[in-house]
Amino acid sequence: MFFNIIIVLISMILENIFNLYLSNIELITPLFTLISLIFVYFYFKNNEKGYYLFCTISGFIYDMFFTNFYILNAIAFFICSLVIYYIMNNHRLNYITVLFSSITAIFLYNVILYILFIFFKYNSYSLLEFGYFLKYFIVGNLIYSTIIYIILNNKRFNHIIKQ
Amino acid sequence: MKKRKKHRVFIYFFIIVFIFILSYFFINDNVKSNFLFNSIKDLTASISNITSISFIKKDYSNDIINELNNDYKKEINDLKQILDLNTLNSNKVFINSTVIKRSTKYWYNIITIDKGEKDGIRNNLSVINNNGLIGKVIKVNKKTSDIKLLISNSNNDYISAMFNYNNDYYYGLIDNYDYIKNELTLKNVIGDFDRENIKNINVVTSGLSDSFASGLLIGKIKDITKDTFGLSNIITITPSVNFNNLDIVTVVVGDK
Numbered sequence: 395m396f397f398n399i400i401i402v403l404i405s406m407i408l409e410n411i412f413n414l415y416l417s418n419i420e421l422i423t424p425l426f427t428l429i430s431l432i433f434v435y436f437y438f439k440n441n442e443k444g445y446y447l448f449c450t451i452s453g454f455i456y457d458m459f460f461t462n463f464y465i466l467n468a469i470a471f472f473i474c475s476l477v478i479y480y481i482m483n484n485h486r487l488n489y490i491t492v493l494f495s496s497i498t499a500i501f502l503y504n505v506i507l508y509i510l511f512i513f514f515k516y517n518s519y520s521l522l523e524f525g526y527f528l529k530y531f532i533v534g535n536l537i538y539s540t541i542i543y544i545i546l547n548n549k550r551f552n553h554i555i556k557q
Numbered sequence: 558m559k560k561r562k563k564h565r566v567f568i569y570f571f572i573i574v575f576i577f578i579l580s581y582f583f584i585n586d587n588v589k590s591n592f593l594f595n596s597i598k599d600l601t602a603s604i605s606n607i608t609s610i611s612f613i614k615k616d617y618s619n620d621i622i623n624e625l626n627n628d629y630k631k632e633i634n635d636l637k638q639i640l641d642l643n644t645l646n647s648n649k650v651f652i653n654s655t656v657i658k659r660s661t662k663y664w665y666n667i668i669t670i671d672k673g674e675k676d677g678i679r680n681n682l683s684v685i686n687n688n689g690l691i692g693k694v695i696k697v698n699k700k701t702s703d704i705k706l707l708i709s710n711s712n713n714d715y716i717s718a719m720f721n722y723n724n725d726y727y728y729g730l731i732d733n734y735d736y737i738k739n740e741l742t743l744k745n746v747i748g749d750f751d752r753e754n755i756k757n758i759n760v761v762t763s764g765l766s767d768s769f770a771s772g773l774l775i776g777k778i779k780d781i782t783k784d785t786f787g788l789s790n791i792i793t794i795t796p797s798v799n800f801n802n803l804d805i806v807t808v809v810v811g812d813k
Contacts, residue, residue: 407604413659417801423662459601460660461667462696462703469576507664517664517710518733526737527663 398434401542402452405430406459412534422534423527427456428503429539431475432495433546435482442479449475470506474499489543496539500531595698602657602669602701635805638687649770650810652676656803657701663736666692666709668803673700681768683809689774689797690762691806702808707741707775708734708800717765718743718775720758722750728763729792731775740779743792750790755781760794770809 405426412424431449438445453471457463478495485491508524511517519527636653654676658669672678674697682694684704693714696703705711716731729746743760758778764771776794784791 409661410658413662414656417659417662417803425661458597460658461665504664511664519663519710519736523736530663 395437398437398448401430401433402427402455405538406456410460419534420530422537423530424538425500425503425531425535426538427452428471428474428499429496429535429542431471432478432482432492432499432539433542435478436487436546438479439483445479446472446475449478466507466510470503473506474502477502489540489547492539492543493536496536497532500535501528504528504531598696598698599673599700602671602698632805635687652678652808652810653805654808655805659803666706667695668692668704668706668806669701670704670806670808671701672808673698673702675699677810678702678808679810683762683768683770683773684806685773685809686798686803686806688799689776690769691798691800691803693768694808704806706800707731707796707798708736710734715766716769716775717763718760719763720760720778722748722755722758728765729790731794734796735793738793739795741776741794741796743794744784744789746790746792747788748790750781752781755792760792773809 409424409426412422412426416422431452434448434452435445438448450468450472453468454465456467456471457465461467478499481495481498482491485494504524504527508519512519652672654670654672656668657671660667670684678694678697680694680697684691684693690707692704692706692709694702695705705714707716710733717728718731719726719728721727725748727746727748729743731741732744733742734740735742755778760775760778762769762771762773762775774797776796776798779793779795781790781792783789
């Protein structure tokens, strides 16, 4: 559990640092906290409910940290966790699965926000703009998920993936 | 078996409806914050402050001291420019602050500064940097405040803006930001303009809207077109601020 909390916290702090100091690099628009949930799965392989609860609480903390909405990210993270768990549980755990989960989670998270924001008239973005954002979310976050995968696949941490 | 399936579908349906209804109350900038929420926000801001500012700026080696000096020089220049701006608008009070948090760029467009209620910050105050208007204060905690950026495309915020053309003032409403073209749209501008002469004229806040002080630079006019009915003009503006580079900002107090 300690590992899970650390990985989510580090991702959250990194996300803030990237947002603050590296906003100029359009290709890196971080959603590192969401990506970290994919790697948290390795500790919750046999504890489905625990995984959903952990993701929802992470979303709630994310809301406290970054936004003014109490539960928006708790909902979004919960829905993403359902999909991540399904993908990771039904496929072999390798780099391709991690990448596929990352892309699905990023896409799903953005779609949820887009629908909710448009529905409740919080923001007004066209579909063209949504596509424009999405391409910036993909690249940087896939690099991040690759880096974490490489670190966890290292001999020292290999047991986490092969648990 | 079929009954159980039906029950499940009903339960899922009600959960989705419940989440939607719940979301309605929370996807809103005007949600009132309570003591618990304020305290947690301040706590997360403190963590962010330690990690993003102290951690990066204090933990340096000899090799990067020169780079840091350059960074400080840039910071001093920015502050000097802000001071120039301060003397120009003498009827307003300015509170300088550092940005300590920034949420995901396209969706939320909220930054958090290290000044709050105890420093005299209130809701709906305008926020600028050395280049012009950035946004407005939407939430004030004890030690921190949240600022919604001008580019957030929020549906409930219209900014009244004006510009000077041939010694006359023309007014309109800033309504939308186009991420792809990096331009703001000024709508409902009534008048006849020459397309070539109007370019590069400064657009500033008029002070007529509820929250923004007057005379704050928004950007320069890029182009002008007529609306669908040919009655008013739609003007596109290039923002004067680079929203990707916000380190130090100033809250304007006093005018509104």
